[in-house]
Amino acid sequence: MSESVNVNPAIRSPSLNEQAYRAFRHRLITLRYKPGDYLNTAQVMEDLAMGRTPVNQAIHRLATEGLLQIIPRKGVMVAPLSIDDALELIEVRLVNETLCAQLASQKVDEAHIIALRELNQQIAAASEARDREKMMLLDREFHQVLAEIAGNRRLADILSVIHAQAQRFWAMTLSSVSHMDEVIAEHDEIIAALAAGDTQRAAEAARAHIYSFKRALLAT
Incomplete structure (x- = not known):
């Protein structure tokens, strides 16, 4: 008798939040988004084909990692390089x-x-x-x-x-x-x-x- 295995979907594939984070980070690392540029959230959502919630989650995570800067009343800027x-x-x-x-x-x-x-x-x-x-x-x-x-x-x-x-x-x-x-x-x-x-x-x-x-x- 074979034993069925219940695979947790969260283990099988990354969440939408994680997918947005990885895709966003890749664009920052490869300089598709240029250092010092201000980013429009709607444009990023379109680029990543992701909704607002996972993109916003990615923004805050990437800001804590020093790849983005959240500027009050101005928006999100790609961290400059020096x-x-x-x-x-x-x-x-x-x-x-x-x-x-x-x-x-x-x-x-x-x-x-x-x-x-x-x-x-x-x-x-x-x-x-x-x-x-x-x-x-x-x-x-x-x-x-x-x-x-x-x-x-x-x-x-x-x-x-x-x-x-x-x-x-x-x-x-x-x-x-x-x-x-x-x-x-x-x-x-x-x-x-x-x-x-x-x-x-x-x-x-x-x-x-x-x-x-x-x-x-x-x-x-």
């Missing part, structure tokens, strides 16, 4: 992403290594096709997997916000083919360090990855 913000973000990334790499090196297994290698191969293919948005989506997934391997939920939440903010700056550097090649090579080194279970090497690879981002940003 080099000072970028340098502060780099300092925060150095601490948190190094810790993530160290924790991941202690908990990684072969399935994780396979998943990371496959993702980096897809990033390389997107880079070769000059598909910037796909590369950014895959890079986000690569870092999400790293955070999951590290196994610290609070750290994963922090890294999700940090990475979303960093990707807005990163989007400005992706016209450089050499930088895209560097990113892929740096990912390979992180994977190799994890596969070797080498905590110090993993930390060094994470730091090198962030310093490469800094160099590329300052060169733009």
Whole structure:
């Protein structure tokens, strides 16, 4: 006799609020919505094909993450970008992403290594096709997997916000083919360090990855 399984729809697919948040955040990260621009809520609703409630929920969530600014009596503005913000973000990334790499090196297994290698191969293919948005989506997934391997939920939440903010700056550097090649090579080194279970090497690879981002940003 077969056993029926009751699948919770909320687990199977994200809520409308979550869908609106993800779609809105993607447009901010990829700079479709430009830093400093004021956004019309009705236009955003049309862009996302979403109702007012999920869009408003997304606005407030993204404001707490520093991607939007809610200006009294004026509306919603895309958070501006500045080099000072970028340098502060780099300092925060150095601490948190190094810790993530160290924790991941202690908990990684072969399935994780396979998943990371496959993702980096897809990033390389997107880079070769000059598909910037796909590369950014895959890079986000690569870092999400790293955070999951590290196994610290609070750290994963922090890294999700940090990475979303960093990707807005990163989007400005992706016209450089050499930088895209560097990113892929740096990912390979992180994977190799994890596969070797080498905590110090993993930390060094994470730091090198962030310093490469800094160099590329300052060169733009």
